[in-house]
Amino acid sequence: MTGSTHQNELLLFTVLLQLIVMIGAARVMHGLFRRMGQPGVVGEIVAGLLLGPSLFGYFFPGVSLALFGAKPEPAITVLSQIGLILLMFQIGIEFEFDRLKMPRLQRATIAVALASILAPFLAGIGIGQLSAASLAPGIDPLVYSLFCGVAVAITAVPILGRILGEYGLTRSDVGIVAISAAAVNDVVGWLLLAGIAAFAAAQLSVAYLVVHLGGLALFLFALRFVAAPLCDRLVARLPLKDGAIPPHLLAILLIVIFALALCTFALGIFAIFGGFAAGLLFHRNRPLVEAWHAQVGQFVLVFFLPIFFTFTGLRTNLLGLSSALELAWLAAVCLIAVLAKIIPVYFAGRANGLAHHESITLGALMNTRGLMELIVLNVGYDLGFLPRSMFTTLVVMAVVTTVMTGPILRALHDMRAHPPHIPQAPTQLCGAQERP
Numbered sequence: 001m002t003g004s005t006h007q008n009e010l011l012l013f014t015v016l017l018q019l020i021v022m023i024g025a026a027r028v029m030h031g032l033f034r035r036m037g038q039p040g041v042v043g044e045i046v047a048g049l050l051l052g053p054s055l056f057g058y059f060f061p062g063v064s065l066a067l068f069g070a071k072p073e074p075a076i077t078v079l080s081q082i083g084l085i086l087l088m089f090q091i092g093i094e095f096e097f098d099r100l101k102m103p104r105l106q107r108a109t110i111a112v113a114l115a116s117i118l119a120p121f122l123a124g125i126g127i128g129q130l131s132a133a134s135l136a137p138g139i140d141p142l143v144y145s146l147f148c149g150v151a152v153a154i155t156a157v158p159i160l161g162r163i164l165g166e167y168g169l170t171r172s173d174v175g176i177v178a179i180s181a182a183a184v185n186d187v188v189g190w191l192l193l194a195g196i197a198a199f200a201a202a203q204l205s206v207a208y209l210v211v212h213l214g215g216l217a218l219f220l221f222a223l224r225f226v227a228a229p230l231c232d233r234l235v236a237r238l239p240l241k242d243g244a245i246p247p248h249l250l251a252i253l254l255i256v257i258f259a260l261a262l263c264t265f266a267l268g269i270f271a272i273f274g275g276f277a278a279g280l281l282f283h284r285n286r287p288l289v290e291a292w293h294a295q296v297g298q299f300v301l302v303f304f305l306p307i308f309f310t311f312t313g314l315r316t317n318l319l320g321l322s323s324a325l326e327l328a329w330l331a332a333v334c335l336i337a338v339l340a341k342i343i344p345v346y347f348a349g350r351a352n353g354l355a356h357h358e359s360i361t362l363g364a365l366m367n368t369r370g371l372m373e374l375i376v377l378n379v380g381y382d383l384g385f386l387p388r389s390m391f392t393t394l395v396v397m398a399v400v401t402t403v404m405t406g407p408i409l410r411a412l413h414d415m416r417a418h419p420p421h422i423p424q425a426p427t428q429l430c431g432a433q434e435r436p
Helices: 003-035 040-050 061-068 074-093 097-101 103-135 141-153 157-166 173-201 206-237 247-266 272-282 286-313 324-351 356-366 370-383 388-403 405-417
Strands: none
Touching: 003 040, 003 061, 003 074, 003 286, 040 157, 040 286, 040 370, 040 388, 074 247, 074 272, 074 286, 074 370, 103 141, 103 173, 103 324, 103 356, 103 388, 141 173, 141 324, 141 370, 141 388, 157 173, 157 356, 157 370, 157 405, 173 206, 173 272, 173 356, 173 370, 206 247, 206 272, 247 272, 247 286, 286 370, 324 356, 324 388, 356 405, 370 388, 388 405
């Protein structure tokens, strides 16, 4: 066996061992968190964090170094990025923009979407401006603050959809408004992130920025008026067979996904946006969406997603937040992120005809960040505009805001089912009984 062959075999052995650990840990934590009443994906996120320096690397540094190395293997890094591209495609095809056309809920959806974007985005920028000097010295404070703004503003559509299903809210008014507003939130969030990434890559060069944003505008125009009709014709020419995607169509889908990923990479806004754009091209064909989930979607979630979560976990050291200043910022960021979502969304719901209970539920749902947040944070970290301490802080915030959604919904449900008994004064002492 030659030296290069031995190295390849050793690399394969290491990567296979890493995959066994990552997938196994994700499944175990998925089941555990499901038993605790949390979405399984939250357990997978926690599994990724526990495999990093926050737990496994801290108590077993030698084993962790031997298994994962000082930094993730190039193969794991590439697999995590391919997984993200495919995952973003799935997120794109899950969008149901038709719900935004419902006249009765359209105004509420728009108001909630704006409230869930603007207030948290401004709050995040404020966090960035105040913390830049102490937590991000040497980093452009404007770009750093903008990334903080997007990170606080984002809402996780995939996890939100699962929560709505688990609590039977999918077809309720509050569920329709929540998932529709979250869809708008994510589209605006990705556009903001793309613009900020282009702005950051431009290094304050106006000419470079104009060229790339112009290229992005041309790309979006071509998607809407050229690619979308062609994709509709493609699906019509290669229909599903017994509810399954034929091999030729599946191959073309993968080619389109990766080709658009190359386009967005060339535009300087990261390849993952190409996967998201490809999903938007096919989201109208619901049979194709269901067939993709049945054939490919589960594999992406079970195989690729744990790789991404571990990739994030290896970069996150919760124990690194040890100073009083960092811990104070952690508490402040979590508090501000929660309040900046729930309060504006609550008032937007109340102003558009939703009841008190529905508006609070809506605020709790829109506070869910989870997976989408982690994608945003990794983009900012890779660009070098989020230092490790703030990266870790925002990862914790993403987990906290996602984990708290389930308990809030259960508490609201219990209050509705068993309202507290308030003794009424005798009618002759207080006059006519007040309306409840």
